[in-house]
Amino acid sequence: MLQVDDIQLAFGGVKALTGVTVHAEKGRITAVIGPNGAGKTSLFNVVSGFYRPQVGRVVLDGEDISDLKPHARAYRGMSRTFQNIALFHGMTVLDNIKLGAHTNLKSGILTAGLRLPLTRNEESMLDREIRRDIIGLLELDHVQHHPVEDLPYGLQKRVELARALVMKPKILLLDEPVAGMNREEKREMSRFVLGVKKNWNTTVLLIEHDMSMVMGISDHVVVLSFGKPIASGTPDEVRANPDVIKAYLGGADEPAAA
Numbered sequence: 001m002l003q004v005d006d007i008q009l010a011f012g013g014v015k016a017l018t019g020v021t022v023h024a025e026k027g028r029i030t031a032v033i034g035p036n037g038a039g040k041t042s043l044f045n046v047v048s049g050f051y052r053p054q055v056g057r058v059v060l061d062g063e064d065i066s067d068l069k070p071h072a073r074a075y076r077g078m079s080r081t082f083q084n085i086a087l088f089h090g091m092t093v094l095d096n097i098k099l100g101a102h103t104n105l106k107s108g109i110l111t112a113g114l115r116l117p118l119t120r121n122e123e124s125m126l127d128r129e130i131r132r133d134i135i136g137l138l139e140l141d142h143v144q145h146h147p148v149e150d151l152p153y154g155l156q157k158r159v160e161l162a163r164a165l166v167m168k169p170k171i172l173l174l175d176e177p178v179a180g181m182n183r184e185e186k187r188e189m190s191r192f193v194l195g196v197k198k199n200w201n202t203t204v205l206l207i208e209h210d211m212s213m214v215m216g217i218s219d220h221v222v223v224l225s226f227g228k229p230i231a232s233g234t235p236d237e238v239r240a241n242p243d244v245i246k247a248y249l250g251g252a253d254e255p256a257a258a
């Protein structure tokens with residue numbers, strides 16, 4: 001579904017990514033992990049279109065999207081969450097989720113805080129679809145009419161996930177979805193990401209620091225260290241790889257076996 005081929009990205013003299021290739025298979029969860037400074041965020045920005053690499057290409061469902069801007073990638077079925085919560089206060093959970101549709105339905109980009117006018121027909125169809133397909137799956141029924149800012153952190157992150165799903169993306173990019181979460185919240189988020197995959201066969205590219213989450217839910221893992229891929233394979237293969245253990249021990253992280 002997504003091919004990121006042989007990416008090279010430098011900021012001045014700093015090589016952030018060298019020869020990075022990641023293929024995300026349809027209906028699978030592919031994770032990119034690595035210690036601090038490994039290049040995870042840089043890669044995420046290359047995939048979503050915020051950074052233009054000097055070398056390499058990004059192909060989505062057979063189409064080379066390397067030259068497309070972020071909103072054009074979104075329009076083609078690439079959806080993302082943000083590492084920091086990007087929800088609109090003063091709006092309910094349901095309204096925040098509905099904003100996910102504006103990315104594609106009306107405007108090119110999510111316009112800050114604006115409730116762009118959808119036709120009544122579009123609006124009620126959207127409500128129905130969200131209630132039927134998303135609210136139930138992500139167990140948000142009980143809070144759908146609450147203002148988002150009243151919710152605990154873990155639930156807010158789940159609302160973000162819901163919003164990213166509104167357009168039924170071909171690929172869902174998750175940027176450190178469990179950063180800052182406690183153990184219970186991490187478990188919940190893992191369960192919901194797995195639920196999305198099972199129910200919708202959504203392709204997921206997960207960029208994550210947290211080993212326990214990645215090892216628990218991924219089908220395929222790519223490990224970066226200092227901007228280079230050092231290993232890839234199933235979670236078990238990667239966990240047992242001496243280079244991976246060394247890279248994590250050398251950094252400020254927990255060892256890969258944790």
Ligand SMILES: Nc1ncnc2c1ncn2[C@@H]1O[C@H](COP(=O)(O)OP(=O)(O)OP(=O)(O)O)[C@@H](O)[C@H]1O
Nearest residue numbers: 011014015016034035036037038039040041042043
């Ligand atoms: N905008 C930028 N300008 C200059 N250098 C950058 C920029 N973004 C990243 N870098 C450098 O590129 C390298 C990779 O950084 P990146 O943020 O992608 O790593 P990361 O794996 O996301 O790290 P972390 O786990 O700390 O979030 C680092 O050496 C970093 O200093």
Ligand SMILES: [Mg+2]
Nearest residue numbers: 039040041042
């Ligand atoms: Mg980062």
